[in-house]
Amino acid sequence: MVHAPVLEVKNLRTSFITSDGEIPAVDDVSFSVNKGEVLGIVGESGCGKSVTSLSIMKLIPQPPGKIAGGEILLNGENLVHASEKRMREIRGNEVAMIFQEPMTSLNPLFTIGEQLVEALKIHKKLGKKTAYQQAVEMLKLVGLPRAEQIIREYPHQLSGGMRQRVMIAMALSCHPRVLIADEPTTALDVTIQAQILSLMKDLNEKLDTAIIMITHDLGVVAEVCQRVVVMYAGKIVEEGLVEDIFKNPKHPYTLGLLKSIPDIRDKKERLYSIPGNVPKPGSITTGCRFAARCEFVMDRCWSENPELYETERPGHAVRCLLHEKEGVADDRSTVKS
Amino acid sequence: MEISTQKQMQPPVIKAEEKVTSPWAEAWYSFKKNKLALVGTGIVIFFILLAIFAPLIAPEGINDQKMSVRLQAPSADHWFGTDDFGRDIFSRVVYGARISLWVGTFAVMGSIIVGCLLGILAGYYGKWVDSLISRIFDIMLAFPSILLAIAIVAVLGPSLRNALIAIAIINIPNFGRLIRSRVLSVKEEEYIMAAKAVGMKDSRILFQHILPNSMAPIIVQGTLAIATAIIEAAALGFLGLGADAPNPEWGKMLADAKQFMIQAPWTMIFPGLAIMLTVLGFNLMGDGLRDALDPRMKN
Numbered sequence: 001m002v003h004a005p006v007l008e009v010k011n012l013r014t015s016f017i018t019s020d021g022e023i024p025a026v027d028d029v030s031f032s033v034n035k036g037e038v039l040g041i042v043g044e045s046g047c048g049k050s051v052t053s054l055s056i057m058k059l060i061p062q063p064p065g066k067i068a069g070g071e072i073l074l075n076g077e078n079l080v081h082a083s084e085k086r087m088r089e090i091r092g093n094e095v096a097m098i099f100q101e102p103m104t105s106l107n108p109l110f111t112i113g114e115q116l117v118e119a120l121k122i123h124k125k126l127g128k129k130t131a132y133q134q135a136v137e138m139l140k141l142v143g144l145p146r147a148e149q150i151i152r153e154y155p156h157q158l159s160g161g162m163r164q165r166v167m168i169a170m171a172l173s174c175h176p177r178v179l180i181a182d183e184p185t186t187a188l189d190v191t192i193q194a195q196i197l198s199l200m201k202d203l204n205e206k207l208d209t210a211i212i213m214i215t216h217d218l219g220v221v222a223e224v225c226q227r228v229v230v231m232y233a234g235k236i237v238e239e240g241l242v243e244d245i246f247k248n249p250k251h252p253y254t255l256g257l258l259k260s261i262p263d264i265r266d267k268k269e270r271l272y273s274i275p276g277n278v279p280k281p282g283s284i285t286t287g288c289r290f291a292a293r294c295e296f297v298m299d300r301c302w303s304e305n306p307e308l309y310e311t312e313r314p315g316h317a318v319r320c321l322l323h324e325k326e327g328v329a330d331d332r333s334t335v336k337s
Numbered sequence: 338m339e340i341s342t343q344k345q346m347q348p349p350v351i352k353a354e355e356k357v358t359s360p361w362a363e364a365w366y367s368f369k370k371n372k373l374a375l376v377g378t379g380i381v382i383f384f385i386l387l388a389i390f391a392p393l394i395a396p397e398g399i400n401d402q403k404m405s406v407r408l409q410a411p412s413a414d415h416w417f418g419t420d421d422f423g424r425d426i427f428s429r430v431v432y433g434a435r436i437s438l439w440v441g442t443f444a445v446m447g448s449i450i451v452g453c454l455l456g457i458l459a460g461y462y463g464k465w466v467d468s469l470i471s472r473i474f475d476i477m478l479a480f481p482s483i484l485l486a487i488a489i490v491a492v493l494g495p496s497l498r499n500a501l502i503a504i505a506i507i508n509i510p511n512f513g514r515l516i517r518s519r520v521l522s523v524k525e526e527e528y529i530m531a532a533k534a535v536g537m538k539d540s541r542i543l544f545q546h547i548l549p550n551s552m553a554p555i556i557v558q559g560t561l562a563i564a565t566a567i568i569e570a571a572a573l574g575f576l577g578l579g580a581d582a583p584n585p586e587w588g589k590m591l592a593d594a595k596q597f598m599i600q601a602p603w604t605m606i607f608p609g610l611a612i613m614l615t616v617l618g619f620n621l622m623g624d625g626l627r628d629a630l631d632p633r634m635k636n
Contacts, residue, residue, distance in 0.1 A: 088537075088538065091533065091534055091536035092534060092535030096534065097531075097534040099527055099530065099531060101527050104527040105528050105530075107532075107546055108360055118535055122535065154359055167531070170531075171534075171535075
């Protein structure tokens with residue numbers, strides 16, 4: 001907590017222009033990541049997690065998407081106004097990203113080595129030979145055996161877990177300050193998941209890279225994250241330290257998410273799930289976006305927009321009228337556009 | 338599966354280089370197993386060798402006229418017989434391979450280069466660039482291709498070179514559309530996003546990632562297009578819009594022979610057979626390449 005934030009997202013709004021008009025996929029989202037910290041962003045599919053991460057990289061397809069407002073500060077530099085040229089210098093060098101599908105994130109026609117040295121060649125202006133040596137070092141760092149050999153192999157010769165390690169090696173090759181991991185373990189089986197997570201945690205400590213872990217899996221969050229942001233329908237509904245969120249969840253949505261984790265000791269007929277679906281982005285303009293699915297819903301919830309209210313724990317804030325009396329979190333959530 | 342059979346055949350110690358199988362090497366492996374494709378390739382290679390070594394193979398020149406041996410049936414002296422000027426048809430067919438392969442290959446190369454460029458621009462940049470280029474392709478495809486070729490040759494003036502240009506032009510939209518659709522689908526692949534995420538430039542992404550991944554269908558379509566181009570060249574030659582007088586272009590030979598069709602059928606049969614065989618060869622090879630390169634056909 002003493003560290004200064006490397007990346008600060010302030011009041012980010014990203015919207016998509018569709019035939020129904022402009023639809024906000026990310027609506028007034030603010031969070032920050034400190035040096036060497038692992039921040040989790042959790043939520044169901046379609047809640048705006050991936051759009052948030054692509055917004056940080058400025059890789060939102062434009063059109064139809066656009067960053068409609070807010071700031072993305074990387075060490076104080078606002079990326080929203082950065083040129084495409086500047087963004088290319090930043091991508092892979094200062095902010096790197098790994099994706100959900102390791103099976104399709106590598107070009108099938110080129111060897112692992114050819115793809116690994118790409119970032120080193122672009123950003124560190126290394127020659128072919130030194131770049132290859134560094135690439136081998138990176139592969140060893142991510143725990144791949146026989147790195148010298150793998151570097152000459154093609155993606156189809158590697159398993160999913162190995163490919164994800166290659167992707168991590170690629171993302172970390174230029175020692176970025178921030179690594180955005182968009183569901184890095186979703187496509188892997190459980191044993192490999194655990195290995196990849198412990199590898200990421202390990203590298204986070206070794207290289208002091210801040211990680212934004214985007215996931216729908218609370219187990220992943222519990223394993224690696226220090227702080228967590230829960231998103232619902234494009235808005236942050238709760239944020240706080242992992243202990244607080246797990247031990248003392250405040251928002252009914254977070255409660256629901258935690259309840260939906262199946263417990264092996266509990267022999268229930270049916271597993272718990274939050275009734276209903278994530279609302280279509282842009283369909284709710286007034287009231288709490290979770291109201292329709294909330295078990296504690298009150299009349300006020302349909303008409304009033306809740307703000308992020310701070311709880312008794314530092315850094316723990318929740319967007320729910322039930323916790324209103326505990327006070328408004330800070331000025332950033334009260335900003336109205 | 339391939340790797341494991343290789344392993345069994347080789348001694349236990351395998352060098353790293355030998356184990357690495359690139360996607361191209363795998364395609365070659367499955368191409369080699371396809372008998373028909375090999376026959377096609379054999380035919381194509383046969384005609385290529387014929388074209389290269391024509392001066393050594395052909396017993397006579399292309400325009401050695403001997404009035405004493407006009408319209409003679411095939412014999413030991415003249416394997417394919419002689420035409421109305423007493424020229425040896427075998428020699429002319431052999432030299433004709435040069436013309437047909439040259440026209441076919443270069444016309445298709447021209448269409449691939451121009452078509453790829455336009456297709457990439459349309460597919461990658463989209464918006465009005467795409468609309469403009471795609472509409473031009475649509476207009477070109479609205480004409481029956483041979484009519485369009487005739488019109489182009491009519492404007493440029495009849496000659497072999499202009500026939501080649503005309504054939505190249507009429508095939509541009511086929512390649513353009515193919516590349517455009519490939520670019521559109523490859524563009525959405527996750528490795529393109531991953532390449533962007535490491536800070537790669539658009540132009541580099543296009544030529545390093547998108548183009549190589551669009552190559553397989555272009556190779557297939559290109560091989561098949563050579564066959565069509567050869568037929569089109571022969572058609573233009575037949576119509577008197579291609580090669581000029583003494584050149585032994587197969588289509589032109591057919592046209593010259595048509596008045597002797599009844600009394601000297603060999604003047605027509607052998608150039609016709611040559612066209613048919615080359616086209617068959619390229620088609621078989623193209624089909625084989627499609628089976629080997631098209632991932633949807635793999636199982």
